[in-house]
Amino acid sequence: MASDTQENLFTAVPDAQGHFGPYGGKFVAETLMAALSELETLYRKLAADPGFQRELDMDLAHYVGRPSPLYEAVRWSDEIGGARIFLKREDLNHTGAHKINNCIGQALLAKHMGKKRVIAETGAGQHGVATATIAARLGLECQVFMGEDDIHRQALNVYRMKLLGAQVIPVTSGSRTLKDAMNEAMRDWVTNVDDTFYIIGTVAGPHPYPMLVRDFQCVIGREARAQSLQQTGRLPDALVACVGGGSNAIGLFHPFLDDESVAMYGVEAAGHGLSTNQHAAPLTTGTPGVLHGNRTYLMQDADGQIMHTHSISAGLDYPGVGPEHAWLKDLGRVSYVVADDDEALQAFHTLTRVEGIMPALESSHALAYAEKLAAGMTAQQMIVVNLSGRGDKDIHTVAQIDGIGI
């Protein structure tokens, strides 16, 4: 019975009001409340509809290319000399990251709701590209909000979105990064709520988004669990994933939450270092508060103003985090740790050199921590790292840091 209680603790969230313990909820202006209710009602209906699940599974198999492999990085593991490291290859998905898993799901919801237009916020541009991709396929009008600073950092993805027929709208308010893009997307949604579906890219935002994005991303963990059993005959000892908003991490972790033997590490971006205040590690250094429709850990100052963040990876450069991670932190089920810019860069180079796999800078944070973790474990133990995206988009950033002009 003890395990039943535990099971309920982890899997019975969110509650009917969208709360994960004290976190989550619906903190939005009244104008959006009806749209959120409508979305929740439809989602609960479709989630229980085998026809919808079939439609989703078909797309995941034939459009995204799932299941993604669980690849054992033998040379890298040997070089470290500790646990066996397996990479969940979300970088091999169509569009090059885990983001498409969620976009397909939400775009199908938009189609069922009869919405003609989708909007999205994006940081690194991966979610923007995934949204633009699915909008192209379904013939939906698509506008993507992106902070002006990120537009410069991720020029390649900006051009990809334009090629896909989406309009990229630069956001010049606030810190000109992901959080401001999300503000602007919310403002657009409140204005065009009748005909527009807002495809949120991470497990944040008002209920039901943290729940439905999680559900769509759980395909990662379900596959990884089955693949572990099939390929090694056992469950991994540890899971590692990077955490910005936290969608790839929750997708990997959630299907393992009831497996008590599996340790979990969510890796936040320590930027220039935790002591510098130039980082993006709200779970590690922040306090609870309310932003973007939910209560969660935030990087905020003494007056409750949201602080500017820094990470080398645009996708982790966010002052909040999904409310379910806040809850899992408080419960102690997941350990939240950090990797800084330099460690991530080094991991980027190592994996590229040793395995011939170029990881996204976001995923490189998970790799950097996995390297440390593996070194302290035995060769009989096993780690699964979520390789959430591929690194092509970051080549300019890396080259610039290495002093190479391309």
Added chain:
Amino acid sequence: MSRIAGRFAQLAAQGRTALIPYIVAGDPGLDVTVKLMHALVDSGADIIEVGVPFSDPMAEGPVIQLAHERALANGTSLRNVLALVQEFRQSDKDTPVLLMGYANPVEHMGYAAFADAAAQADVDALLTVDIPPEEVEDVHVQLRRVGMDNIFLVAPTTPDERVARIVGQASGFVYYVALKGVTGAGNLDTEDVARHVELIKKHCELPVAVGFGIKDAASARSVAAVADGVVVGSALVNSMARAIESGGDHEAALAAASALLAEIRQGIDSTA
């Protein structure tokens, strides 16, 4: 009777509509806010809505977003805002003051600590844009404890049965958001506003004030014909920003805001 209820009752007896200007505390400068509040009263304000600046004002259009950014750059915090109201009260004990802002600065101070400090500063009410009735209980309890009104929003998208639930918790007045969008946007559909005000009034005895999209004397007049109060925000904030952009100082900004408000007051009163 709360100061807000008293003010609405007094206006109703005179057959007048409440004029509610919105300003952001600390914009254009921390030292001008109290003076501006007094000037707005002199120009015909019945209730003053003071915006508490926030780094991520999700419901605001570009004009008020910039005002929040300026106010924060001037060092304005929730504590400053409360101190400003306290200063205003030294020479005006009659005009109700409503704070409008976002959940996080209030939550960060702590709802109980905020309620105590706000009551101490003699603030009359709080409106938090991003706390709907579903999440309001914690703050509601504290406001009630110190006798402050909690102002709720009703939107054009609010279903009928939900209106009843919202106004059941409200006190002071009900704030009807006149359009789908952010502050300062779009054009008003007066007939739609009238329909919603009527719907709200079916469910409660409270006065209904209307905001979002009221730009000038003409739009204020058409809304005043169907509502108990008219909120003017972006137009006022913009008048100050433009005065400063064209080389004026804080005095010039204050004069511009006062002139605009006086004009709107005249527009409203001409419906009578």
